[in-house]
Amino acid sequence: MSRPISQQRILNVDLTRRKTWVEPVPEAELVKYLGGRGIAAKLLYERTVAGVDPLGPDNVMIFASGTLTGTNAPSSGRSSVTCKSPATGLYLKVSVGGHVGAELRYAGWDYVVLSGAASSPVYLWIDDDHVEIRDARHLWGRGTRETDDLLKTELGDEAIRTAVIGPAGENGVLFSCIMYTRYNSASRGGVGAVMGSKNLKAIAVRGRGGLTCAHGEEFYRLARQMRHSLAADSGSESLYKWGTSGSIPGLDEMGMLASYNFSQVAIGHSERLSGQHLLDRGYLIGRESCFGCSTACHRYVHTLSDEWGHVQDAGPELETVLSLGAECGITDTEALLVANRLCNDLGMDTISAGHVISWAMETYEREFLSRETTDGLDLRFGNVEAQHALLRRIAYREGAFADLLAQGTRHAAEEVGHDSWKWAIQAKGLEQSAVDTRAAKSYALAFAVNPRGPDHLMTETFAEFGFTQESRDVIRQITGDEKYANPTLTEKRAEIVRWHEDVYAATEALGFCVFTSTAAFAVNPHNMAQLFSLGLGVPFDEQQLMLGGRRMVTVERCFNVREGARRRDDVLPPRMMNEKVPTGANAGMITDRAMLDRLLDQYYALHGWDVATAVPLRSTLKLLGLEDVCGDVAHEG
Amino acid sequence: MEAGIINLTIDAAKCTACRACELACSFAKEGVYSPTLSRIHVVQVHSAGVNVPIVCVNCAAAPCIPACPVGAVYRDLRVPVVRIKEDECIGCGACITACPFGAVDRPLGKDVALMCDLCEGEPACAVDCVYGALTFDRAYRAADVKRWAVAKATAARVRES
Numbered sequence: 001m002s003r004p005i006s007q008q009r010i011l012n013v014d015l016t017r018r019k020t021w022v023e024p025v026p027e028a029e030l031v032k033y034l035g036g037r038g039i040a041a042k043l044l045y046e047r048t049v050a051g052v053d054p055l056g057p058d059n060v061m062i063f064a065s066g067t068l069t070g071t072n073a074p075s076s077g078r079s080s081v082t083c084k085s086p087a088t089g090l091y092l093k094v095s096v097g098g099h100v101g102a103e104l105r106y107a108g109w110d111y112v113v114l115s116g117a118a119s120s121p122v123y124l125w126i127d128d129d130h131v132e133i134r135d136a137r138h139l140w141g142r143g144t145r146e147t148d149d150l151l152k153t154e155l156g157d158e159a160i161r162t163a164v165i166g167p168a169g170e171n172g173v174l175f176s177c178i179m180y181t182r183y184n185s186a187s188r189g190g191v192g193a194v195m196g197s198k199n200l201k202a203i204a205v206r207g208r209g210g211l212t213c214a215h216g217e218e219f220y221r222l223a224r225q226m227r228h229s230l231a232a233d234s235g236s237e238s239l240y241k242w243g244t245s246g247s248i249p250g251l252d253e254m255g256m257l258a259s260y261n262f263s264q265v266a267i268g269h270s271e272r273l274s275g276q277h278l279l280d281r282g283y284l285i286g287r288e289s290c291f292g293c294s295t296a297c298h299r300y301v302h303t304l305s306d307e308w309g310h311v312q313d314a315g316p317e318l319e320t321v322l323s324l325g326a327e328c329g330i331t332d333t334e335a336l337l338v339a340n341r342l343c344n345d346l347g348m349d350t351i352s353a354g355h356v357i358s359w360a361m362e363t364y365e366r367e368f369l370s371r372e373t374t375d376g377l378d379l380r381f382g383n384v385e386a387q388h389a390l391l392r393r394i395a396y397r398e399g400a401f402a403d404l405l406a407q408g409t410r411h412a413a414e415e416v417g418h419d420s421w422k423w424a425i426q427a428k429g430l431e432q433s434a435v436d437t438r439a440a441k442s443y444a445l446a447f448a449v450n451p452r453g454p455d456h457l458m459t460e461t462f463a464e465f466g467f468t469q470e471s472r473d474v475i476r477q478i479t480g481d482e483k484y485a486n487p488t489l490t491e492k493r494a495e496i497v498r499w500h501e502d503v504y505a506a507t508e509a510l511g512f513c514v515f516t517s518t519a520a521f522a523v524n525p526h527n528m529a530q531l532f533s534l535g536l537g538v539p540f541d542e543q544q545l546m547l548g549g550r551r552m553v554t555v556e557r558c559f560n561v562r563e564g565a566r567r568r569d570d571v572l573p574p575r576m577m578n579e580k581v582p583t584g585a586n587a588g589m590i591t592d593r594a595m596l597d598r599l600l601d602q603y604y605a606l607h608g609w610d611v612a613t614a615v616p617l618r619s620t621l622k623l624l625g626l627e628d629v630c631g632d633v634a635h636e637g
Numbered sequence: 638m639e640a641g642i643i644n645l646t647i648d649a650a651k652c653t654a655c656r657a658c659e660l661a662c663s664f665a666k667e668g669v670y671s672p673t674l675s676r677i678h679v680v681q682v683h684s685a686g687v688n689v690p691i692v693c694v695n696c697a698a699a700p701c702i703p704a705c706p707v708g709a710v711y712r713d714l715r716v717p718v719v720r721i722k723e724d725e726c727i728g729c730g731a732c733i734t735a736c737p738f739g740a741v742d743r744p745l746g747k748d749v750a751l752m753c754d755l756c757e758g759e760p761a762c763a764v765d766c767v768y769g770a771l772t773f774d775r776a777y778r779a780a781d782v783k784r785w786a787v788a789k790a791t792a793a794r795v796r797e798s
Contacts, residue, residue, distance in 0.1 A: 001671075001673075001745070001746045002669045002671060070670055071660070071670050072657060072660040072661065072664065072670060072765070099656075106671065106672070106673070148683070149684075159680075181683065182683040208671075208673040208744065208745060209671065209673070210663065210667070210669035210670055210671025210673070210674060211669065211670045211671070212668065212669055212670070213670075216664070216668055220664055224765060227657065227765065227767065228767065231767035285686055286686035286687060286688075287653050288653055288654060288686070288688075289653035289654055289655035289656075290655070291655070291656060292655055292656065292657060292660065293653075293655045294655065294657070294767045296653035296655065296768065300686030312686065314686075
């Protein structure tokens, strides 16, 4: 019942033919791509063709657990979902926590590769080696919470783990998500709609097997040591105490609290959005870990008044309180808990849901929308009732206006017209996360080159702020000098972004949470490589780890090149490039088009990509050993 | 195991369900990472946001001891911890039936019942718990510590009033 972590297995599921089959991953491939996100990138490239319809049966969805997921490596319980995004028409990797990734591995699987589409609603039941495609017609239309409960009852096992879509995913909302049991969400890029297009309501899994490492004792000791140093990190302490929204006061002070659809960087009563407020006022009733995590940043909260009925649910995260809160001009804590609950249950990404509504609110206030065109909703900033109603309507695509918003901000702005594209906070078709990139140049560059669109969840360059000695050390290691730990500088940004890309990709492939290696730094390339080596029983060093990360980033880029994306697509939302920070500590700051162009020149050159087109050079692919995978798109320069 | 009583104290309110205890246990006992083979299990009650670690609590009147038809479950009087003689266990599951907590189990592929033995005095699960949900000490020290915490809180209130 136990197997070595080096022996990886793919569960292939063809939903059209209702067939499943098993496929091993050669160990050499695992070492080359680091597993998880890396193998998923290669599989997606190989198993799809250019121009594949993201919501058609030929799109492929890859659920991948990290290579160390299920071991005692700290905070290594994460997994990913990879497919072509219906929001962007480009590469989509979504990382997610919780317990599903580990459960899948204990069931004997490292990857679940879904292709085809079922003719009627089904769910996938993985009970160790027993895999079954089951009828889900009775679950279709139900919320994620109820579906999770019903699956537990139906399968007679409270300990199953589930990945479930809600009505939004069923109805093809382009920012629908997949909820992992209760606390976690694979959110971005419309990953829920891809699952819905396959008529797959849920994956339920129960695993009773085990995993072994090649050098068990040494692996255990190193991982334990890392666990304790991670738990002792000051960043972890704050994440434990207040969760991700504990950084609201800090963002406020830095003048980076994205508000009113990014037209402001501060909002009155911002403290009501904070994790401190959740704790102090008694909204917080529990803290939750992902599998194997020593930080426990997730929250479980409830409402205190009866205004909205008694609501309790997981979250809200920092991005949720910013996107559904400050960006929509809302600081009513309870209203936010309700909006968060709505998104979780309906199965929608809170970042995009918040930003498509904040865009609509600004458009309404500028009088390019009216009550007639919003189906009767008074969409002023701060109107919580209107926001809640709109969230429900979007999930069910009820009425012409909600149906329009369900297709994302880019499409909505094209339809509404006028100048509304100027305040559509999106690039590549993805709504930007509520991170102000104008005063942080590595962030701006990283967001622009992000293959899935502008957010902090493919690469994050937190170290450039130089808040701690550890982060300044990281910047010195990358650039040779601590002085570059300054987000307003434009020098060395390409180097900083590329280093973080490599580390971030490797971190995720191994299953670690990126907080451990790019926010706290107790997990680093050195000890990750050591664990990889001890776990798999192969000689492996830091350089190989970073190279594995680079391969992932390059294959992901090549996927987008194959879809027709070029340098012109590596942009930021118009407001981020054209409107200066209005007030606060960063007043007057901007990363404009010309500055971004200079950063991009450096970045592409550093990567060995053609600077004019952003297409990887053949020589670069050769150097990385990727010619056999994505040589078809190489730039012959 | 050192002389004296060892006690594992569980504080469910502090448990975040990271399940490091399950991994520590299965690795210490079986050399494998497998929650199924762990002697401790974290049960997540999702609808309430509460996590409850469940493990043998060494009942004073342990019902598993008289339930065992072959006398394989016994109390180690040195400590005194309830143990299973694995070489005498016939894997009938009578102890599983008798245990009111579900703390004893015989997972698929195992011929004997698995029960926590407090790792010879240094429980691996508690060593790896960074949240303070699992702690170990001499028995009754737990109540002692709690008494002091309550007394100090009371003292502070008395001083304030």
